[in-house]
């Protein structure tokens with residue numbers, strides 16, 4: 001029955017050719033004979049639709065669209081490759097991947113309950129003539145290691161908007177908020193998740209310690225020799241060894257490092273900075289949160305440590321940009337133990353004095 005109330009009768013059959021799953025390594029086509037109906041009263045025509053076979057405006061069958069999305073999204077194949085397998089054009093595959101992918105991303109069950117939320121910046125792309133950097137913020141379920149979303153920019157506005165769109169109950173379940181040392185992400189959590197304990201990412205804490213060590217080395221270098229590091233200067237020769245974790249140095253390497261410091265560091269300032277870096281690294285090795293909190297309090301009078309038990313009376317971290325951020329025991333959040341060494345190729349290890 002038509003919506004106008006008129007009688008409906010079969011008009012004709014339309015054959016629609018769709019790109020289907022490849023068979024025996026060859027592209028295949030599925031011909032769908034669609035019944036067309038016509039209203040005798042108003043003259044309107046329409047076809048049968050079945051989203052299990054294909055959705056309208058998609059030249060791939062539903063199963064082929066799902067397969068293509070799996071190939072591109074999970075297996076990381078390029079669209080051109082998949083299009084070659086299917087024997088169709090790039091745009092046909094891309095449109096199908098976008099259509100199916102958007103359904104998957106928007107599915108409410110994709111993001112379950114999250115108790116530990118992390119934010120981190122990532123360089124998304126370089127665009128234009130001057131290779132302008134486009135940054136993005138990754139929002140991660142830290143406990144399950146699942147990427148929840150990527151929002152443009154690395155300021156507070158993107159993550160704030162994303163969090164504002166979530167249900168209050170979902171936000172209330174978040175106990176831990178992990179971040180690097182940027183003030184913008186701290187303001188996101190201060191604003192949107194004031195009850196969550198902020199946890200400094202160990203990678204960034206150790207990175208900061210290494211940066212401070214590097215700055216000390218450069219300053220001492222300039223003060224003692226009056227110039228930037230040269231190839232034969234002891235501190236210049238020690239620059240890489242200083243950033244390696246103590247336990248990864250052999251006795252021989254450690255002895256050589258101490259020898260270089262004795263030669264180039266008369267007031268032992270670099271030596272103290274190196275020890276301070278090692279102490280900061282050890283904070284994350286403690287398995288007892290109370291002991292770790294005491295360790296932070298002893299080693300850095302400007303640092304503050306918050307735990308669930310005393311979150312209410314802990315001082316605010318806002319404005320303490322140059323002090324050690326709130327450190328909670330990282331293994332509580334279920335995260336893998338952080339790398340205790342300075343990764344090769346990172347900015348501080350590359351930096352030269």
Ligand SMILES: [Zn+2]
Nearest residue numbers: 002004039042
């Ligand atoms: Zn009608």
